[in-house]
Amino acid sequence: MTPANVTDRSGWVALAGNYRAFPQLAGVNKTDWLVIGGGFTGLAAARRLAELHPQDRIMLIDRKRLGQGASGRNSGFAVAMEMPGPGDLNSAKGRADYLEHAAIHKAAGAEVKRLVTDLGIACDYDPNGYIFAVRERAKFKALEERARALNDLGGEAKVLDAAALKSRLGISFYNHGLWIGAGNALLQPARFAKGLIDNLPPQIECYENTEAVTITPNGTGGATVTLAQGSIQAARVIIGLNAFMPRLGIKQDRVFPISLTASLTRPLAPAEEEEMGRAAPWGMLCPIEGGATVRLTADRRILMRNTAEYEPAGISEKMLAKRREWHEMGLRHRFPFLPKDAIEFTWSGHMCASRNWSFVFEALSPGVFAAGCYNGAGLARGTLLGKLMAEHASGETSPLIKNALAQEKPSWIPTGPLFTLIAKIRLGHELRRARSEH
Ligand SMILES: Cc1cc2nc3c(=O)[nH]c(=O)nc-3n(C[C@H](O)[C@H](O)[C@H](O)COP(=O)(O)OP(=O)(O)OC[C@H]3O[C@@H](n4cnc5c(N)ncnc54)[C@H](O)[C@@H]3O)c2cc1C
Numbered sequence: 083m084t085p086a087n088v089t090d091r092s093g094w095v096a097l098a099g100n101y102r103a104f105p106q107l108a109g110v111n112k113t114d115w116l117v118i119g120g121g122f123t124g125l126a127a128a129r130r131l132a133e134l135h136p137q138d139r140i141m142l143i144d145r146k147r148l149g150q151g152a153s154g155r156n157s158g159f160a161v162a163m164e165m166p167g168p169g170d171l172n173s174a175k176g177r178a179d180y181l182e183h184a185a186i187h188k189a190a191g192a193e194v195k196r197l198v199t200d201l202g203i204a205c206d207y208d209p210n211g212y213i214f215a216v217r218e219r220a221k222f223k224a225l226e227e228r229a230r231a232l233n234d235l236g237g238e239a240k241v242l243d244a245a246a247l248k249s250r251l252g253i254s255f256y257n258h259g260l261w262i263g264a265g266n267a268l269l270q271p272a273r274f275a276k277g278l279i280d281n282l283p284p285q286i287e288c289y290e291n292t293e294a295v296t297i298t299p300n301g302t303g304g305a306t307v308t309l310a311q312g313s314i315q316a317a318r319v320i321i322g323l324n325a326f327m328p329r330l331g332i333k334q335d336r337v338f339p340i341s342l343t344a345s346l347t348r349p350l351a352p353a354e355e356e357e358m359g360r361a362a363p364w365g366m367l368c369p370i371e372g373g374a375t376v377r378l379t380a381d382r383r384i385l386m387r388n389t390a391e392y393e394p395a396g397i398s399e400k401m402l403a404k405r406r407e408w409h410e411m412g413l414r415h416r417f418p419f420l421p422k423d424a425i426e427f428t429w430s431g432h433m434c435a436s437r438n439w440s441f442v443f444e445a446l447s448p449g450v451f452a453a454g455c456y457n458g459a460g461l462a463r464g465t466l467l468g469k470l471m472a473e474h475a476s477g478e479t480s481p482l483i484k485n486a487l488a489q490e491k492p493s494w495i496p497t498g499p500l501f502t503l504i505a506k507i508r509l510g511h512e513l514r515r516a517r518s519e520h
Contacts, residue, residue, distance in 0.1 A: 087402070088403040089399065090430055091428075092150065092155045093346030093427030093429065094154055094273070095154040097272070098275075099273075101147060101150070102148075102279055102280060103290065104148065104288040105290070107289035108310075109312045110313055110315075111314045113141045113287075113314060113315070114139045115139070115140040115318050116143070116318070117143070118143055118322065119144060119151075119322035119326070120147075121151050122153045122461060122465045122468060123324065123464040123468035123471075124320070125282070126465045126467075127468040127469065127472040128140060128142045128286045129286075129472075130473060131286075131472045131475075132283035133283070136285065141286075141287045141288075142286055142289070143289045143293075143314075144292065145292065147291075148279050148290060149276060150272070152460070153272075153461075153464070154271060154275050154276075155272075155344070155431035156433075157365075158271040159267075159268060159367065159459075160195075160267040160462040161191065161459045161462050162187055162264060163184065163191070163264035164183065164187050165214055165260070165369060166231065168223035171227075171234075171235070177231075184235070186463065186466065188265060189466055189482055190462035190463045190466035191462050193469065194462045194465050195207070197274075198277075201277055203273065204277070205269045205270045206270045206379070206380035206381070207274075208269065208363060209267045210263065211262055211263035211264070211266040211267075212364070212366065213259050213260065213364065213365065213367070214366075215257075215258060215368075216256065216370075216373070217256060217257055217518050218519070219257065219258050221370050222370075226241055229260055232264075236264075237262065237263075238263035239263075240261045241259070242259035250361065250364065251361055251366070252357070252359045255415060256366070260369075268377065270379070293310060295309060296330070297450070299446075303317065303448040304318050304450065305449070307319070317449060320451050320471055321452040321453075322452075322464070324455065325432035325433060325454075326432070327434070327454060334497055335494055336495060337434050337435065337436050337454070337455040338392070338434070338435055338436075339392075339394050339432040340391065340435050340509070341390075341397050341430055342387060342390055342430065342431055343389045343397060344387035344430075345387075345409035346385050346426060347386075347413070348426045349381060350383070354417075354420065361378060363378050364378050368516060368519045370512075371390070371516065372514075372515055372516035376416065384424075386413050389513070390509055392502065392505035392509055394502075396432075405430070406425060409425060409428065410425065412520050435457050436455050436492030437493045437494075439457050440493070441456050442454050444491070445475075451474065453471040474487070
């Protein structure tokens with residue numbers, strides 16, 4: 083049977099309340115600073131620019147609504163301590179590499195916490211870490227070794243067996259798990275983004291439904307950006323486009339979009355709460371690519387995300403309806419007591435990936451800077467690296483900026499049909515390999 087179409091609507095955004103609305107920009111404009119993209123990266127960059135340059139003109143544009151792209155569509159895991167791959171921490175070189183990244187993750191997690199606290203953002207921020215878990219032991223290589231190595235490095239990790247998982251989660255789907263604390267947190271991402279928007283310094287001029295169509299570097303530094311109905315000449319530009327970089331010809335042979343889809347149920351009914359033993363909110367990730375992300379949210383809903391695909395043109399409503407069936411299947415496996423129609427919202431979003439898991443943090447030309455491509459972990463890193471990029475673009479430096487600049491750059495990828503073929507085969511393989519974890 084062909085599934086009926088499903089409207090693409092982020093449940094997080096729908097439940098976050100009314101967003102401030104901003105005008106569309108047209109005409110010929112000139113500015114000291116232009117930030118392109120109003121997700122976590124762009125919002126953080128604009129905020130920091132206003133702190134550093136209170137007299138300058140600062141413009142922030144987004145092709146749609148501020149904070150409602152991937153930043154209002156993600157699963158809300160704020161990463162402060164990444165889970166290492168199996169064997170990553172076995173050698174001195176592996177540990178040194180991990181620690182270089184770890185410094186950025188740790189600062190990123192702390193920056194999210196600082197903003198939530200300082201700005202008083204009500205986003206269900208929960209600092210109690212989250213869990214990686216599987217059904218099949220073979221899908222979680224070196225579980226105990228990874229836990230030991232994380233604890234040796236000053237982390238906070240604990241192995242959970244099936245009984246411990248059942249008691250913590252209120253469901254019996256998972257058998258082998260690893261809880262990681264150490265600053266890892268969960269939050270309602272759209273409320274966090276909305277809180278950042280609500281608290282933007284008034285000096286920042288925000289424009290929505292204002293798409294950068296081309297970006298042409300100026301000989302003297304900065305760039306001229308054309309819009310559908312106008313242009314902006316900017317002395318300095320910070321690009322926070324993440325998965326949309328290639329569409330504007332940026333890093334086309336380095337980074338690529340991955341389409342994810344997610345569903346959020348209605349709140350649990352009293353009998354369903356009983357079934358789950360009134361478990362406290364939790365977040366669950368899969369240690370292998372292609373596995374499911376699941377959350378029991380603070381407002382007692384279940385989030386389910388179990389697809390990752392290369393669909394650069396996006397997910398149509400018809401495709402989304404099919405993905406929703408896969409979410410229903412994932413829910414059935416874990417929460418058999420939930421009826422089929424428990425899902426209230428289903429949506430898609432683009433994350434940005436590179437082949438070697440590296441991010442972009444660099445000057446593209448004099449006065450034009452880009453930060454992005456966080457490989458699915460950009461809630462905290464985007465928030466930190468947007469801020470650091472504003473500082474770097476302002477001529478400041480710090481150990482974290484040096485660290486970010488020194489990280490390995492995204493490696494080369496082919497473009498065109500060859501890449502499409504490779505990406506579809508690779509992601510399809512990962513989804514099949516993780517089937518037991520859907
Ligand atoms: C379903 C899903 C689940 C995820 N889960 C997590 C998670 O749990 N934890 C985590 O850390 N990360 C997660 N991610 C990734 C995370 O959402 C991103 O890394 C993060 O949002 C990146 O922020 P950003 O500001 O760089 O980019 P975005 O949030 O993508 O913002 C870019 C903005 O640029 C705008 N834009 C695009 N083109 C133009 C243009 N031409 N002109 C002007 N504006 C333009 C867009 O409208 C958008 O608002 C997930 C992503 C998805 C899709």
